[in-house]
Amino acid sequence: MFKYFLSKSPTFQSLRLIQTGVQGAASKYEKAYINGQWTSAISGKYFEVSNPSNGKVVAEVPDMGVPDAQIAIDSAFSAFQNWKNTTAKDRSQILRRWYNLLVENQSKIAHILTAESGKPLLEAKGEVVYGNSFVEWFSELSRQVRGEIIESSVPSKKILIHHQPIGVVGLITPWNFPHAMIARKAAAALSVGCTVVIKPAEDTPLTAIEMIKYAEEAGFPPGVINIITSSRDNAADVGKLLCENHLVAGISFTGSTTVGRILYRQCANGIKRLGLELGGNAPLIVFKSANLDTAVDSALVSKFRNCGQTCVAANRFLVQEDVFDAFVEKLVSKVQLLKMGDGFQNGVQLGPLINEQQLNKVTDFVHDATSKGAKVIIGGKPANYLGELFYEPTVLTGITSDMKVYTEEIFGPVISIIKFKTEEEAINISNSCDVGLAGYFFSEDISQIFRVSKNLETGMVGVNEGLISCAEAPFGGIKQSGLGREGSHLGTEDYTYIKYTCIGNLS
Numbered sequence: 186m187f188k189y190f191l192s193k194s195p196t197f198q199s200l201r202l203i204q205t206g207v208q209g210a211a212s213k214y215e216k217a218y219i220n221g222q223w224t225s226a227i228s229g230k231y232f233e234v235s236n237p238s239n240g241k242v243v244a245e246v247p248d249m250g251v252p253d254a255q256i257a258i259d260s261a262f263s264a265f266q267n268w269k270n271t272t273a274k275d276r277s278q279i280l281r282r283w284y285n286l287l288v289e290n291q292s293k294i295a296h297i298l299t300a301e302s303g304k305p306l307l308e309a310k311g312e313v314v315y316g317n318s319f320v321e322w323f324s325e326l327s328r329q330v331r332g333e334i335i336e337s338s339v340p341s342k343k344i345l346i347h348h349q350p351i352g353v354v355g356l357i358t359p360w361n362f363p364h365a366m367i368a369r370k371a372a373a374a375l376s377v378g379c380t381v382v383i384k385p386a387e388d389t390p391l392t393a394i395e396m397i398k399y400a401e402e403a404g405f406p407p408g409v410i411n412i413i414t415s416s417r418d419n420a421a422d423v424g425k426l427l428c429e430n431h432l433v434a435g436i437s438f439t440g441s442t443t444v445g446r447i448l449y450r451q452c453a454n455g456i457k458r459l460g461l462e463l464g465g466n467a468p469l470i471v472f473k474s475a476n477l478d479t480a481v482d483s484a485l486v487s488k489f490r491n492c493g494q495t496c497v498a499a500n501r502f503l504v505q506e507d508v509f510d511a512f513v514e515k516l517v518s519k520v521q522l523l524k525m526g527d528g529f530q531n532g533v534q535l536g537p538l539i540n541e542q543q544l545n546k547v548t549d550f551v552h553d554a555t556s557k558g559a560k561v562i563i564g565g566k567p568a569n570y571l572g573e574l575f576y577e578p579t580v581l582t583g584i585t586s587d588m589k590v591y592t593e594e595i596f597g598p599v600i601s602i603i604k605f606k607t608e609e610e611a612i613n614i615s616n617s618c619d620v621g622l623a624g625y626f627f628s629e630d631i632s633q634i635f636r637v638s639k640n641l642e643t644g645m646v647g648v649n650e651g652l653i654s655c656a657e658a659p660f661g662g663i664k665q666s667g668l669g670r671e672g673s674h675l676g677t678e679d680y681t682y683i684k685y686t687c688i689g690n691l692s
């Protein structure tokens with residue numbers, strides 16, 4: 186059924202992918218990248234990557250296991266011995282070349298991203314621009330990482346501080362932002378002299394492979410960037426190896442809190458450096474002083490980006506009783522205009538869910554809510570007239586604390602609205618969970634803005650704003666939403682350690 190396309194040219198391979206697999210005519214075989222070589226799995230096995238909009242196979246990628254991952258780690262460790270000694274200027278220039286190539290090819294990358302994730306093409310282009318901005322940012326930041334000389338209390342001593350690269354880093358990334366999550370981690374790590382082994386999500390490895398083709402063209406030496414692709418069957422073993430192998434200095438992971446916890450445990454023995462960007466359960470509070478039009482428009486962006494499959498997506502809507510009816514009415518009038526469908530169709534704003542597991546989760550959460558008394562205002566069921574993995578944009582009211590939509594992140598296009606009376610009540614509900622990634626609120630009252638921003642137990646707060654992610658800002662959570670910050674001038678800290686050198690007996 187599937188044809189081999191044996192051209193060795195990455196560019197040709199990308200074009201074939203778009204002209205064949207993406208359009209649904211046939212699939213092709215991709216390769217992983219280890220030590221500067223495009224390579225298959227030692228086992229010879231492949232796994233299929235399909236378009237969630239229509240189930241068609243887009244391509245097949247090597248199903249790599251522990252032996253492949255070990256080779257990638259060894260290569261990255263060997264490459265680190267030279268890469269750590271390159272100058273910040275050298276690294277900055279290579280990153281800049283990578284950025285330029287990613288920009289030149291952003292339309293092609295976005296097509297691949299839509300084909301494997303179902304994300305509407307316009308949104309996929311937006312993600313590529315967003316992801317590229319991290320490569321640009323860290324190419325610029327590379328030369329700004331500087332040490333210090335601290336005056337000692339003893340005249341014959343000097344205290345020097347250097348930031349040195351930690352070594353090989355394992356990057357494990359999710360399917361919801363196949364480009365941006367790799368860019369945000371890899372560019373930061375590479376900019377300070379670390380080498381990387383990337384393990385993209387099994388649903389979306391093609392965007393990652395495409396990105397690495399441009400990294401190769403940009404001139405990263407062999408072994409500095411490696412990408413291993415693994416099916417769900419191998420992901421846990423490969424992850425364990427990355428966490429436990431003594432040549433790996435650190436792990437950076439974005440994904441579920443469940444897997445984050447496993448990685449945390451696995452990293453404990455080796456006291457590995459660990460960056461975790463895990464799940465959220467973002468509150469979005471609309472106070473009575475809010476500009477309701479701003480609140481509705483921002484809420485739609487926050488909720489429906491990537492069809493609700495975003496870790497910072499608003500999950501629990503809290504609306505003050507005075508404006509509850511007006512807000513719901515305005516919101517529903519806009520939700521009913523949203524166009525859902527195949528990401529390649531013009532005007533489509535919402536794609537499918539990524540896989541059956543996500544569809545089942547969303548269906549189960551809505552069923553749980555309605556069975557406990559929630560009211561469906563719009564939607565509330567799978568949109569199987571569009572395809573197997575589509576779920577209608579949904580608004581639920583009458584939410585109570587015993588429902589899953591109240592306590593857990595749904596990761597789907599469902600808005601659950603809770604009515605509250607006082608600011609204190611809204612803060613209590615917002616903070617009544619064990620995760621704290623993002624929180625949003627809408628208010629025109631300046632004292633309330635400072636008060637609520639301070640009291641929300643989240644790592645990030647959007648005030649009168651639903652889209653807060655950018656390269657310049659520190660992205661990350663508190664509580665069980667994770668450890669560390671990505672992006673911003675703090676985004677290299679996970680990848681460096683502080684070396685204190687004392688120079689003594691100076692005369």
Ligand SMILES: NC(=O)c1ccc[n+]([C@@H]2O[C@H](COP(=O)([O-])OP(=O)(O)OC[C@H]3O[C@@H](n4cnc5c(N)ncnc54)[C@H](O)[C@@H]3O)[C@@H](O)[C@H]2O)c1
Nearest residue numbers: 358359385386387420421424440441444462463464496596
């Ligand atoms: N925070 C986020 O950005 C984010 C992203 C994706 C999913 N999620 C959440 O996770 C839920 C499940 O989605 P998912 O199953 O794709 O996420 P996941 O956490 O299972 O997968 C994320 C990455 O971890 C890898 N992985 C899976 N099990 C592993 C293991 N034992 N050791 C090492 N790596 C492993 C996967 O291959 C993938 O690369 C979603 O419903 C959503 O709530 C959150």
Ligand SMILES: O=CCCC(=O)O
Nearest residue numbers: 361362495496497654
């Ligand atoms: O879902 C995870 C990341 C989303 C973002 O970077 O805005």
